[in-house]
Amino acid sequence: MRRPYLRDDFRAAIEAGALGTGGREAQPVSASADGLFSALSEVDGDVYRQTARRKTFRIALADDVYFAKLHLGVGWREIAKNLLVGKLPILGARNEFDACRRLRDRGVPAPEVAAFGERGLNPAQRRSFVVCDALVGYASLEDIVNAWSASPPDPRLKRRVVVAAGRLTAAMHAAGVNHRDYYACHL
Known part of the structure; x- marks a missing residue:
């Protein structure tokens, strides 16, 4: 697994144990992509959308609010379907990570990424996450x-x-x- 992107304030909060998971009291979380992916998979957050392979939810961490998305792999059928109609398949959270950063770099309002990670070489089963600051006041x-x-x-x-x-x-x-x-x- 590649090393995850963690913004400094988000890293400090998770390492200090601000992320409560699975109904348990908050514990420090490893800043590795595996540790963070596992913790986010168990976090008690307000679910906004959920499918078999993707979950979007709101979490509070320390005094801040975030939206997290977990991608659990799209499967070969979805990859083939996209390629057959001439589209590049969305394989996980990397597209959102890259898009948010590109937009912000060019002055276009977009959520700020607090964390991103992905694991797995098989594109059909790659797991990934992106955590963005909640857009407060919008x-x-x-x-x-x-x-x-x-x-x-x-x-x-x-x-x-x-x-x-x-x-x-x-x-x-x-x-x-x-x-x-x-x-x-x-x-």
Whole structure:
């Protein structure tokens, strides 16, 4: 396994034992990718999305809040399906890790990565994780638009929101990032 990326403040928090797992009291966690992957697999967090091969959840660590994603391998069928339609398969969390860092480097608002790691050579069974700072003080476009059904906005506000979403999308594309799962909840 390659050495994981751990931002200094995140490393200090996990090594100090701020990550509680499996209903147990928080214990220090090894800063290795294996140790962190195992701890994140057992952490008690608020699950936002979960499939058989991916889990997205919110965790509190010390006084900070993060979103973590665990990828458990996509399988050969998914790899073949993507290749047959001319797409590169998403094999794990590396795409998100690289995209967040690229966007931030170019001044495009994106979550800041606190940790990333991957293990396994077999692309169909590679396991990986990415942990990002929670975006505090932001509302997703999905939350904003859902409120509009009960109370429609002024058309000028609606237009400003659409223009802002377009500018963000253009900035992402200019930075070389193509979000393949681009729904209102991601804006």
